[in-house]
Amino acid sequence: MTQFGGSTLERVLEARRQETLRDLRQRLHDARDERTWTNEARDIVDNSELDRRADIDMGLIRLKIDTLRRINDALSRLYHGTYGYCIDCRKRISELRLRALPFAVRCRTCEEERERPQA
Secondary structure, three states, X not given: OOOOOHHHHXXXXXXXXXXXXXXXXXHHHHHHHHHXXXXXXXXXXXXXXXXXXXXXXXXXXXHHHHHXXXXXXXXXXXXXXXXXXXXXXXXXXXXXXXXXXXXXXOOHHHHHHXXXXXX
């Protein structure tokens, strides 16, 4: 566990989870609304613009779903007592990193190593 308490972490993660869920629901609702436009409205608005907006919306929806999965995983690790430890080296993840990215699974060193292009 990290220096800042489990209940604080749980509140932070749960608040982030609720915010992400609200945003995801709104984006899904908006995407559904855009698909129900009448043919007349589609004729007025350039179809390529609608396709572009739909692609952007789907990308944002996928990002929100991924964020939600990461938050749920972090809450699970918190409940099981493994939160705050790097999944690669098993050392503690710095409190500063967890405050910035509460669902981080790797310490900065391991994350940098993972992101480094392989030669």
